[in-house]
Amino acid sequence: MNNKHILSRIVLAFSLLSFLFLLVLPSVTSNAAPRLQKTGNPIIIVIDPGHGGEENTGTTECGFVEKDMNLLTAKVMAEELSKYDGVKVYLTRDGDYDLTLKKRAQIASEYHADFLISLHYNASESHLLYGSETWVSLNPDYHNQGYQLGTAFLREFREMGLTLRGIKTRRHSKGSDYYGILRESVALGVPAIIVEHCHVDHARDNVFCDSEEELIAFGEADARAVAKYFGLKSASLGIDYSEEANRLPEVTVGALVPRAAQDLTNPEYCHVALLDAKYEEDLVTVQVSAKDSDSNLLYYAYSLDGGVTYTETIPWPEGDILTGEFSGTFTLELTIPDGTTPQICFRAVNPYDLDTASNMLVFDKVFQKPVQEESQEQEYEDATGKLAPEAESPDKDSELYDTIYLILKLGIAIAGTLFVVFLIAFLAKAAKTKKESQGEGNTKQK
Numbered sequence: 001m002n003n004k005h006i007l008s009r010i011v012l013a014f015s016l017l018s019f020l021f022l023l024v025l026p027s028v029t030s031n032a033a034p035r036l037q038k039t040g041n042p043i044i045i046v047i048d049p050g051h052g053g054e055e056n057t058g059t060t061e062c063g064f065v066e067k068d069m070n071l072l073t074a075k076v077m078a079e080e081l082s083k084y085d086g087v088k089v090y091l092t093r094d095g096d097y098d099l100t101l102k103k104r105a106q107i108a109s110e111y112h113a114d115f116l117i118s119l120h121y122n123a124s125e126s127h128l129l130y131g132s133e134t135w136v137s138l139n140p141d142y143h144n145q146g147y148q149l150g151t152a153f154l155r156e157f158r159e160m161g162l163t164l165r166g167i168k169t170r171r172h173s174k175g176s177d178y179y180g181i182l183r184e185s186v187a188l189g190v191p192a193i194i195v196e197h198c199h200v201d202h203a204r205d206n207v208f209c210d211s212e213e214e215l216i217a218f219g220e221a222d223a224r225a226v227a228k229y230f231g232l233k234s235a236s237l238g239i240d241y242s243e244e245a246n247r248l249p250e251v252t253v254g255a256l257v258p259r260a261a262q263d264l265t266n267p268e269y270c271h272v273a274l275l276d277a278k279y280e281e282d283l284v285t286v287q288v289s290a291k292d293s294d295s296n297l298l299y300y301a302y303s304l305d306g307g308v309t310y311t312e313t314i315p316w317p318e319g320d321i322l323t324g325e326f327s328g329t330f331t332l333e334l335t336i337p338d339g340t341t342p343q344i345c346f347r348a349v350n351p352y353d354l355d356t357a358s359n360m361l362v363f364d365k366v367f368q369k370p371v372q373e374e375s376q377e378q379e380y381e382d383a384t385g386k387l388a389p390e391a392e393s394p395d396k397d398s399e400l401y402d403t404i405y406l407i408l409k410l411g412i413a414i415a416g417t418l419f420v421v422f423l424i425a426f427l428a429k430a431a432k433t434k435k436e437s438q439g440e441g442n443t444k445q446k
């Protein structure tokens with residue numbers, strides 16, 4: 001065996017080792033990329049309080065008046081953002097009047113805005129949705145900037161305790177952006193984003209927006225998001241966010257971020273499997289699996305009466321909509337109303353509110369506690385369908401799975417390394433033996 005052969009074997013072994021190394025590396029999307037958008041000095045921000053005037057009130061669900069909420073939050077955001085150095089802030093409207101979307105975009109364009117930020121509060125027809133979302137342009141020249149800024153906003157809202165619905169896009173039937181403010185802005189060369197802080201018509205969300213203090217807190221969070229995205233500093237506040245502008249998600253120039261693409265299809269499947277049934281304790285443990293290749297899973301809900309009534313939508317556990325990582329499977333302990341024979345099924349919901357129902361778990365026995373053990377507290381929990389005791393279950397299981405997964409990964413890595421070490425040693429020995437035998441041959445020839 002000559003040196004060339006040994007070298008090629010070593011290269012082969014090294015490639016194998018690299019492959020094994022890649023195998024054990026977790027597939028994490030980079031969230032430490034620099035801001036893509038180039039800016040001049042000062043940075044110019046135009047804040048657009050959505051809606052306004054008599055006709056265009058925005059949502060008025062549950063006694064909220066969106067146009068006023070948007071204006072208050074926008075004014076706070078402008079004031080807070082103005083405390084940073086090297087930034088100029090303007091509003092599209094500072095009172096209760098309406099402007100066309102085109103006019104709002106024109107104002108931003110006339111100020112040479114680096115970003116037009118349109119602030120809103122949300123409501124859904126079904127009243128089942130909750131959480132924060134941002135809408136960004138599909139235009140490849142503006143999409144990436146919107147995606148990075150949208151991430152900065154959602155990070156702030158997550159800090160506040162809100163559920164995240166993602167950084168999203170929606171296509172108009174004519175092919176461009178569905179939302180007019182994005183369409184009109186990018187047509188004038190202004191990057192734009194729509195920020196939907198939360199849903200006023202859902203109990204999980206309206207605690208975040210039902211007082212002036214809450215609307216102010218959103219304005220402050222909005223200012224922080226923009227300050228972090230642009231890496232601003234404030235001498236008066238003693239804040240330096242310059243490193244934050246390097247902590248943004250990695251995006252590619254001219255390409256859409258796949259997980260921001262509009263998902264037009266329901267999750268591929270949702271499946272529920274029975275792990276355990278404790279008939280005398282009114283408890284069932286199930287494993288729920290679902291898949292949506294186009295986007296995350298956002299919520300789930302379940303029914304104990306064969307799909308006639310469902311629980312409220314519950315956040316899909318173990319998911320991170322900002323990185324796209326989420327577990328397709330979780331376990332859950334359900335409390336069954338005493339004296340009933342449940343029919344259990346689940347629904348998995350994606351960020352575009354499309355859902356898929358699971359198979360049905362049927363039981364042939366009644367769940368019944370022995371009479372003396374029945375407690376009032378348990379009855380109360382059954383009646384309200386409280387979920388608190390179940391929350392621990394998926395965490396524990398997932399910790400166990402994580403540990404097993406880690407051990408498996410380590411095992412593969414060690415086995416791979418040992419294999420390569422042995423391979424190199426074997427090759428080296430083989431080469432040595434050959435060299436020696438060649439040496440002997442030479443001696444004989446002499």
Ligand SMILES: [Zn+2]
Binds near residue numbers: 050051058066120121
């Ligand atoms: Zn609105």
